[in-house]
Amino acid sequence: MNRTWHLRIRKTHRYLGLFIGVQFLLWTVGGLYFSWSNLNDIHGDHLKRAATGFPVSQSLVSPSVPMNALRQMGMTSLLTVTLIEVLNRPFYQLSYQMQHGNGHVLTHTQLADAKTGQLRGELTQTEATALARQRFSGPSEVERVEYLTTTNGHHEYREKPLPAYAITFRQPAHATVYVAAQLGTVQTVRTDPWRIFDVLWMLHTMDYEGRDDINNGLLRAFSILGLLTISSGFALYFVSSPQLRRKPKQGRKSQPTAF
Structure with missing residues (x-):
């Protein structure tokens, strides 16, 4: 050549x-x-406890009770109704749509006490921390708690429901439990191995x-x-x-x- x-x-x-x-x-x-x-360790699955549930003998009101209250507030359509447990108490998690003044239809989530049907606000910091402790299988020494209203594309809690509480435990591996304030549920657990993976x-x-x-x-x-x-x-x-x-x-x- x-x-x-x-x-x-x-x-x-x-x-x-x-x-x-x-x-x-x-x-x-x-x-x-x-x-x-x-991957199960990376995702923090080994640090999550399953929800305990509640006795089926409990007397619950019909979901129509909180639905009527939301209808009076301007709810245009109901998407889902889910029965969940928050700190050993049953709640309805209602996802619905509402039309706002600018003509846009937005989706919202509302918690309601399943025993009384009364609507309630988002979880407080104390409730979110207690829920994180309950669902976290590691040592329960809390290092810090943050309240998140916005995240960017680089945040470890990106593209997930907001607002949310980030409850960080010292061990193991600086695990952070993210609790969606309006949904009343633990969304995910992030640890140092996951951050390296990310x-x-x-x-x-x-x-x-x-x-x-x-x-x-x-x-x-x-x-x-x-x-x-x-x-x-x-x-x-x-x-x-x-x-x-x-x-x-x-x-x-x-x-x-x-x-």
């Missing part, structure tokens, strides 16, 4: 490898962490805004560059192979010896 082409392939492979080598390393490190981790996943998908878009342009571009790097490596092997570079010698016909 022409020496000029040989040098071009070598230079292309070298600079492509230098450019995307760091990303290849991040992909490998992330893959190792993902494959060697237990960062590596962001680096793996190359989605530096929301982390979960695996169809972003940056990832596609680096995938193509990675394919070019591998292809140039194969090409470099073939053009550098001594067996392929060796030209066959043309044999000369033997002349008869003159006597």
